[in-house]
Amino acid sequence: MALQSLDIAQRSATTTAMPQVRKTVEVAKLIDVSACIGCKACQAACMEWNDLRPEVGRNVGIYDNPQDLDDKTWTLMRFTEVEQENGLEWLIRKDGCMHCEDPGCLKACPAPGAIVQYSNGIVDFHQENCIGCGYCVTGCPFDVPRISKTDNKAYKCTLCSDRVAVGQAPACAKVCPTGAITFGAKEDMIHHAETRIADLKERGYSNAGLYDPKGVGGTHVMYVLHHADKPTLYAGLPKNPSISATVALWKGVAKPLALFALGAAAVGSLLHYVMKGPNQVSKEIEDEVEKEDAQ
Amino acid sequence: MIRDPRDLQRYTASERANHWMVGICFILLALSGLAFFHPALYPLAELFGGGAWARILHPWIGVIMAVLFVVMFIRFAGNNTMGAADWDWLSKIDRMVDGDDHDMPAQGKYNGGQKLLFWLLSISMVLLTVSGVIMWRSQFDFSTGLIRLAVVVHAASAAFMIGLILMHVYAAIWTRGTVRAMLYGTVTRAWAKQHHREWYRQMTGKN
Numbered sequence: 001m002a003l004q005s006l007d008i009a010q011r012s013a014t015t016t017a018m019p020q021v022r023k024t025v026e027v028a029k030l031i032d033v034s035a036c037i038g039c040k041a042c043q044a045a046c047m048e049w050n051d052l053r054p055e056v057g058r059n060v061g062i063y064d065n066p067q068d069l070d071d072k073t074w075t076l077m078r079f080t081e082v083e084q085e086n087g088l089e090w091l092i093r094k095d096g097c098m099h100c101e102d103p104g105c106l107k108a109c110p111a112p113g114a115i116v117q118y119s120n121g122i123v124d125f126h127q128e129n130c131i132g133c134g135y136c137v138t139g140c141p142f143d144v145p146r147i148s149k150t151d152n153k154a155y156k157c158t159l160c161s162d163r164v165a166v167g168q169a170p171a172c173a174k175v176c177p178t179g180a181i182t183f184g185a186k187e188d189m190i191h192h193a194e195t196r197i198a199d200l201k202e203r204g205y206s207n208a209g210l211y212d213p214k215g216v217g218g219t220h221v222m223y224v225l226h227h228a229d230k231p232t233l234y235a236g237l238p239k240n241p242s243i244s245a246t247v248a249l250w251k252g253v254a255k256p257l258a259l260f261a262l263g264a265a266a267v268g269s270l271l272h273y274v275m276k277g278p279n280q281v282s283k284e285i286e287d288e289v290e291k292e293d294a295q
Numbered sequence: 296m297i298r299d300p301r302d303l304q305r306y307t308a309s310e311r312a313n314h315w316m317v318g319i320c321f322i323l324l325a326l327s328g329l330a331f332f333h334p335a336l337y338p339l340a341e342l343f344g345g346g347a348w349a350r351i352l353h354p355w356i357g358v359i360m361a362v363l364f365v366v367m368f369i370r371f372a373g374n375n376t377m378g379a380a381d382w383d384w385l386s387k388i389d390r391m392v393d394g395d396d397h398d399m400p401a402q403g404k405y406n407g408g409q410k411l412l413f414w415l416l417s418i419s420m421v422l423l424t425v426s427g428v429i430m431w432r433s434q435f436d437f438s439t440g441l442i443r444l445a446v447v448v449h450a451a452s453a454a455f456m457i458g459l460i461l462m463h464v465y466a467a468i469w470t471r472g473t474v475r476a477m478l479y480g481t482v483t484r485a486w487a488k489q490h491h492r493e494w495y496r497q498m499t500g501k502n
Contacts, residue, residue, distance in 0.1 A: 013334040110331040111346050131346035133331065134432035138442050147432060152347070246443040250450055255333050258454040265458055269465040276394040279470040286485045292501070293301070 006165050010117040012109035024119045027164060028186035029173060031094050032196050032224040033234065034205070035180035038063065038077055038092040042172035042181060046075045049160060049171035069095065071148035074157040075172060078235035093223070093234040094172070094181070097144045097157035099123045101217030104243040105154075107251050108139025114154075121186065121220035122161050127153040139251075141216060141241035159220065189222060196224045215242030302481035303498050305404075313367050314477055320360035321460060327353040328453055354431045361424045368417055374404045375414065380493075381407030401492035412463055419456035422448055 008018050047053065054072035057065050063079040075096035082089045103123045106115040114129035115136060125136070125145070132152030136145040145156045160170035168174070173183040182192060193210045200208035209228025212218050223237070231237040306314070327349040330340035340349040383400045384391075384407035391399055391408075399406075405413070429437045429445035437445070467473045472486040487495040496502060 013337060015334050110334070110337065112334060112337055129346075131340075131350045132433070133350050134430075134442075135331075135446070137432075138439060138446060143439065152433060244443050246447045250443075250447045255450065255454075258451075259333055259335070262454065262457055262461065265461050269461065269469075272392070272465075273469060276392075279394070279396070281472060281483070281485045281489045285489045289483075289485045289488065 006122070006161065007119040008116050009119040009121075010103070010106055011113055012106045012115040013112040020119070022119070026186040027120045027122065027159075027184065027220060028189040029099075029159060029170060029221045030182045030189040030193055030224065031221065032180045032182070032193075033091065033093055034196070034200055034208070034224060034226050035178050036077075036092045036094065037178055037180075038079060038090075039177060040065075040077050041175045041177060042094055043073075043075055043077060045171040045175035046157070047072075049163070050074065050158070069144060069146055069156075071146045071150075071153075071155040074155065080233065080235050082233050091234050093237060095144075095235065097123065097159070097221065098142050098216070099157075099159055099220035100141075101219065102243065104139035104141050104216070104247060105136035105145055105156075106139075107243060108135040108247055110135060118161065120164065122159045122164065123220075124158050124161050125154055125156060127151075127155070130154050139243065139247050141238060141243060186220065186222075193222065193224050200224070200226055211237070213238075213241050215240050298479075298481075299483070302483055303487050303495075304480055305476040305482050305487075306480045308480065310367075310370060311477055311480055313363060313370065317360060317363045317367055320356050320363065323356050324353060324360060325453075325457055325460075327356070329457075332450060332453070351433075354427060354434070357424065357427050361420065364417075364420050371413065375410045377407070377410050377414075381410050384408070385411060396489075402490070403493040403497075404491060406491065408466070412459060415459055416456065416463075419452045419459065422452040423456065426452070 007020075007022055007024060009020070011018060052072045052074065054066055054070060057067065059065070060067065064077065066073050066076065069076050075094055078093050078095050080091045080093070082091055099122055101121060103115070103117060105125075106117060106123060109115045110133060111129050111131045113126055114131070115123065115125055117123045130153045132147060132154070134147050134154070136154050137143075137147065145154045147154050160168070160172075163170060169183040170181075173181040182189065184192075190210065190212070197208045197210060205226040207229040208224070208226050211223035211225050211228060211231055223231075223234075225231060225234065225237075227233055231239050323343075326339050327343050329336040330338070330343075330346070330349050331353075337346070340346045343349040343352055380400050380402065384402060387399055388408060390396070426445040426449040428435060429441055430449060432442075467477070470490065472482060473490075476482045484495065484499065487498065
């Protein structure tokens with residue numbers, strides 16, 4: 001169900017080349033954490049555009065609501081209170097799919113076409129091909145995909161691929177009242193981030209920087225962080241995310257090699273049979289037994 | 296139907312039924328599991344009604360196999376303890392494979408290769424069952440770190456076990472007169488005398 005205006009760059013469980021004649025601009029969403037006021041308009045807009053109605057939660061004494069991402073909550077404001085030298089800081093991070101250039105979910109997925117990456121960089125789940133195994137959750141370095149309890153399909157932020165396909169910004173970027181969320185070509189977003197980082201540095205945040213982790217090939221959702229040296233402050237944003245070594249081993253060369261070895265064992269058995277012949281009871285022993293019977 | 300009343304009983308009817316139930320489970324699990332093992336084999340999922348059905352059925356078939364395997368293990372473990380004669384047999388396996396079994400040491404009900412296979416299959420079953428339960432997301436909720444380990448263990452031990460079963464099946468076909476032991480329960484005395492001399496002595500009292 002590829003969107004006709006979006007070319008596929010990678011497709012889960014597919015070993016042949018994807019169409020790559022056309023080149024499209026790589027997009028990115030930039031989330032400037034320092035400009036976020038925690039209003040949750042992005043969460044509301046995400047529900048509105050994507051027709052999602054998560055269960056109304058309960059107040060457990062923190063601002064995070066719901067408490068975690070789920071199949072119907074594709075983006076979530078995570079609030080962290082941090083004691084710094086100059087007093088208390090209230091860090092707010094809009095969590096959701098990072099749209100990795102090298103997506104661990106797509107790598108882990110065994111169902112052809114259940115996860116695709118468009119040539120603009122967006123990683124999208126196609127639920128009609130999803131089999132509900134949860135391997136995407138296992139593969140994700142950011143703990144983002146969620147399996148629905150009702151239909152056993154995996155869900156996460158689509159970066160509003162349907163909107164982007166027709167030249168619109170994602171709903172969250174469209175609605176953000178402070179301009180903390182911007183959307184455009186990745187190159188432009190990096191330039192925009194640089195001006196923001198320069199501004200933050202002038203204001204005393206000497207460690208301000210861009211979060212575009214190289215361990216996953218860069219991401220198509222990037223953050224401007226005032227403490228880019230300590231991303232884990234922001235509700236556990238991983239410092240050097242990468243696809244887990246066990247997932248890489250599981251989905252790497254080991255499997256084709258194992259298949260080759262099993263195929264070789266089967267062919268080898270056949271060759272052994274035709275070259276060495278069957279292991280039959282010898283005529284000698286058969287005669288011995290017959291002789292005993294005759295007695 | 297008894298072909299020759301003097302044939303030797305190798306497996307009882309219930310042992311045979313147990314073995315083949317485990318065998319059918321193995322085949323279904325291998326086919327559905329291989330569908331997720333590599334994209335080239337994903338079409339195997341169609342045998343089960345598509346990917347989602349293969350995902351739903353695979354673990355339940357696994358539970359059935361695990362239970363039946365435990366029953367089979369209890370039945371056969373006693374005859375599968377490894378002794379000096381078994382290691383001696385294994386050390387000469389290259390000659391056996393070459394088609395010359397004249398110098399092979401006399402074997403009891405099972406030879407060293409069969410016994411080793413029994414234990415390797417048992418270890419594989421334990422690894423597959425434990426890792427399979429950890430991966431079973433629709434029933435359990437284990438940590439991602441543990442699941443990452445489990446998926447590697449599951450895939451590796453599954454490939455290993457499929458290799459063992461290929462060997463098991465080939466050995467049964469290669470050694471003529473063997474498959475009937477698991478199908479009808481009996482083997483000829485000549486078969487027993489040639490391949491399991493010690494067992495032949497026990498069963499017949501002859502040398």
